[in-house]
Amino acid sequence: MLTPTATPMTYGSDSSIARFSLQHYQRMIETGILTAEDKVELLENYVVLKMPRNPLHDGTIEMMTETLGAVIPTGWRLRVQLALQLTDSQPEPDFAIARGDKRTYLTRHPNSDDIALIVEVADSSLTRDRLDKTRIFARGGILFYWIVNLVERRIEVFSQPSGPRDVPAYGCYSIYQPGDMIPLVIQGQNVAAIQVNDLIP
Numbered sequence: 001m002l003t004p005t006a007t008p009m010t011y012g013s014d015s016s017i018a019r020f021s022l023q024h025y026q027r028m029i030e031t032g033i034l035t036a037e038d039k040v041e042l043l044e045n046y047v048v049l050k051m052p053r054n055p056l057h058d059g060t061i062e063m064m065t066e067t068l069g070a071v072i073p074t075g076w077r078l079r080v081q082l083a084l085q086l087t088d089s090q091p092e093p094d095f096a097i098a099r100g101d102k103r104t105y106l107t108r109h110p111n112s113d114d115i116a117l118i119v120e121v122a123d124s125s126l127t128r129d130r131l132d133k134t135r136i137f138a139r140g141g142i143l144f145y146w147i148v149n150l151v152e153r154r155i156e157v158f159s160q161p162s163g164p165r166d167v168p169a170y171g172c173y174s175i176y177q178p179g180d181m182i183p184l185v186i187q188g189q190n191v192a193a194i195q196v197n198d199l200i201p
Contacts, residue, residue: 004169071192139168
């Protein structure tokens, strides 16, 4: 099991870096201070540069979009690299399975109550996804969080989030290797079993 951390490991180390509330961050987007050209996301009130993407990462996104999209039940949406809203963060994970239809999120971002699963595809971002985002999603009560670990060719599954506490963490950690079947759980129901080989190149 990974050792939970209380503070950011991949950002925020410079004490001069400004921190912004979620409302202030959203206002910067609304007024055009931050635009689509700014490859950033809000993590624990820090405006953080998103990790650069390479062909392997993007190709994996395409593979997974097709695979996950084929098994999501009615009443749920596969959101790809779109924002969600937590108490102190507005991350843009590679995938989120969210309750609703194509009109549900026209006026707001989904929050933790709307989300069944978050998935990050990790190569250069592995440390951030394993330590910092695990803490953020556990604090936010995200029920299931997968890391598609391209470095070690496995999927790491986190469940049983602690919610807000001094050191937020997940209570359960599992590893799925190529050849395994990984369960997709939505609202406590196993809705599909997916071949790991269909998710990892």
